[in-house]
Amino acid sequence: MTVITHFIHGKSAPLAGARLSDVLDPSTGQVQAQVELATPAHLQTAIDSALEAQPAWAATNPQRRARVMFKFKELIEANMDELALMLSREHGKVIADSKGDIQRGLEVVEFACGIPHLLKGEYTEGAGPGIDVYSMRQPLGIVAGITPFNFPAMIPLWMSAVAIACGNAFILKPSERDPSVPVRLAELALEAGLPAGILNVVHGDKEIVDAILDHPVIKAVSFVGSSDIANYVYQRAAANGKRAQCMGGAKNHGIILPDADLDQTVADIVGAAYGSAGERCMALPVIVPVGQATAEAMRTKLVAAIETLRPGIPTDPDAQYGPVVTGQHKARVEGYIQMAVDEGAELVVDGRGFSLQGYEEGFYLAPTLIDHVTPTMKSYQDEIFGPVLQILRAETLEEALSYPTNHQYGNGVALFTRNGDAARKFAAQVEVGMVGINVPIPVPVAYHSFGGWKRSGFGDLDQYGMDGVRFYTRTKKITQRWPTGGAVIDQSFVIPTMK
Ligand code: NAD
Numbered sequence: 001m002t003v004i005t006h007f008i009h010g011k012s013a014p015l016a017g018a019r020l021s022d023v024l025d026p027s028t029g030q031v032q033a034q035v036e037l038a039t040p041a042h043l044q045t046a047i048d049s050a051l052e053a054q055p056a057w058a059a060t061n062p063q064r065r066a067r068v069m070f071k072f073k074e075l076i077e078a079n080m081d082e083l084a085l086m087l088s089r090e091h092g093k094v095i096a097d098s099k100g101d102i103q104r105g106l107e108v109v110e111f112a113c114g115i116p117h118l119l120k121g122e123y124t125e126g127a128g129p130g131i132d133v134y135s136m137r138q139p140l141g142i143v144a145g146i147t148p149f150n151f152p153a154m155i156p157l158w159m160s161a162v163a164i165a166c167g168n169a170f171i172l173k174p175s176e177r178d179p180s181v182p183v184r185l186a187e188l189a190l191e192a193g194l195p196a197g198i199l200n201v202v203h204g205d206k207e208i209v210d211a212i213l214d215h216p217v218i219k220a221v222s223f224v225g226s227s228d229i230a231n232y233v234y235q236r237a238a239a240n241g242k243r244a245q246c247m248g249g250a251k252n253h254g255i256i257l258p259d260a261d262l263d264q265t266v267a268d269i270v271g272a273a274y275g276s277a278g279e280r281c282m283a284l285p286v287i288v289p290v291g292q293a294t295a296e297a298m299r300t301k302l303v304a305a306i307e308t309l310r311p312g313i314p315t316d317p318d319a320q321y322g323p324v325v326t327g328q329h330k331a332r333v334e335g336y337i338q339m340a341v342d343e344g345a346e347l348v349v350d351g352r353g354f355s356l357q358g359y360e361e362g363f364y365l366a367p368t369l370i371d372h373v374t375p376t377m378k379s380y381q382d383e384i385f386g387p388v389l390q391i392l393r394a395e396t397l398e399e400a401l402s403y404p405t406n407h408q409y410g411n412g413v414a415l416f417t418r419n420g421d422a423a424r425k426f427a428a429q430v431e432v433g434m435v436g437i438n439v440p441i442p443v444p445v446a447y448h449s450f451g452g453w454k455r456s457g458f459g460d461l462d463q464y465g466m467d468g469v470r471f472y473t474r475t476k477k478i479t480q481r482w483p484t485g486g487a488v489i490d491q492s493f494v495i496p497t498m499k
Contacts, residue, residue, distance in 0.1 A: 010196025053197030105157025333386030
């Protein structure tokens with residue numbers, strides 16, 4: 001049995017006597033490896049390594065740090081096929097989608113290649129008599145990231161690329177369900193010229209997360225995962241005086257106006273609802289057609305589109321999506337389908353009971369479509385995180401807009417329409433962090449920032465883009481005067497003003 005170990009100070013760091021957690025192959029349902037779970041003592045080894053390496057890395061000029069990022073980008077591209085296969089084997093998503101996962105992370109590495117420009121401070125000459133004021137951005141020191149299973153390349157790169165380029169040392173605690181790609185990325189960063197100790201990977205579960213949150217040397221924690229844990233991490237990190245940005249779960253709505261291009265909209269929604277087996281925080285698991293005619297037309301077209309979908313193994317080029325991540329998660333999704341039925345919704349297409357020939361033990365679910373969902377149903381209020389699409393009917397745009405606005409989550413939302421005026425008002429009014437207009441998965445590009453509202457995001461700074469740079473640096477503000485000598489310029493017991 002392969003044992004996946006930690007990556008500390010530039011090398012694999014097996015830890016004798018560690019607890020082990022199974023790493024499954026979701027396609028077959030079999031255990032394919034085990035991952036070591038670290039203890040607080042193991043974390044200390046990673047912190048000692050980071051403490052040793054970080055001052056010199058912070059003192060390395062930003063252009064040289066950027067060159068490491070350029071090389072890292074090249075190496076990720078050169079190893080794309082190997083990384084994608086490794087990712088699919090542990091996560092279950094189809095190969096093309098794994099490449100998308102890696103590519104979206106790579107784009108943040110590209111952004112980080114511009115770090116010399118991004119770190120430039122501000123300067124005011126002559127802010128007062130003979131006084132200049134300037135500010136500079138300095139790294140925090142040692143920072144940590146805790147990541148979910150569903151994007152094992154993209155999310156570790158969202159965090160680590162920016163943190164490292166800013167001059168920090170980064171400790172990554174990836175999901176224990178698919179830990180191999182994060183380790184491989186750390187190896188490639190080392191090969192790209194990153195000094196040992198600047199990117200350490202420590203595996204584990206709650207025990208190690210708590211140790212990260214309590215460790216006084218770690219100055220900031222970035223978390224992405226489910227909302228209850230995001231909230232917990234946010235509160236414990238803040239109580240310990242750390243910066244924290246904690247992204248949580250989601251229930252993204254797709255609102256369809258009667259004037260939308262329905263064929264394009266159906267194509268977009270089917271991809272966004274069922275792609276990656278619905279295991280995306282920016283999936284579209286609820287649609288809100290406006291008007292009964294729109295709802296009926298969408299339902300008919302969706303049923304036809306769903307009939308053409310086929311879950312399969314990740315290497316099957318004809319499969320649109322793969323299995324869900326674990327048997328436990330499959331049972332949870334099935335439970336939500338039953339809950340919707342029990343709550344009085346109409347099960348239009350039932351994806352339960354699907355079995356893939358030759359892979360009968362894999363965690364597959366065929367697409368499910370549920371109509372006549374209402375806002376009081378728990379199956380609507382909760383994040384299901386599987387290949388399940390719900391239809392919540394509305395009579396007006398105002399009513400439709402109220403659903404995502406009033407939902408506990410506020411990650412993403414999409415509006416499908418040809419009406420620019422309606423779209424503009426919708427974008428201004430909806431209480432959701434990321435809005436798509438005829439774009440089903442509005443994940444902002446790497447030089448903007450990513451973050452949801454309400455229970456989808458705790459903390460004020462978003463992931464990557466300039467918010468990432470702000471999160472991983474602190475500004476120092478310097479007010480300077482160089483006396484020319486001679487008489488004392490002034491003395492005052494009044495707060496200095498610019499009066
Ligand atoms: P998860 O919350 O189970 O795990 C996330 C991380 O927290 C993992 O590293 C895990 O080891 C750790 N963890 C688990 N239980 C913990 C505990 N009790 N205490 C401390 N740490 C703990 O999430 P997941 O199942 O890996 O990922 C899916 C979730 O992540 C979904 O809710 C999805 O919407 C969300 N997600 C959100 C975003 C976003 O940007 N908003 C992006 C991707 C995923």
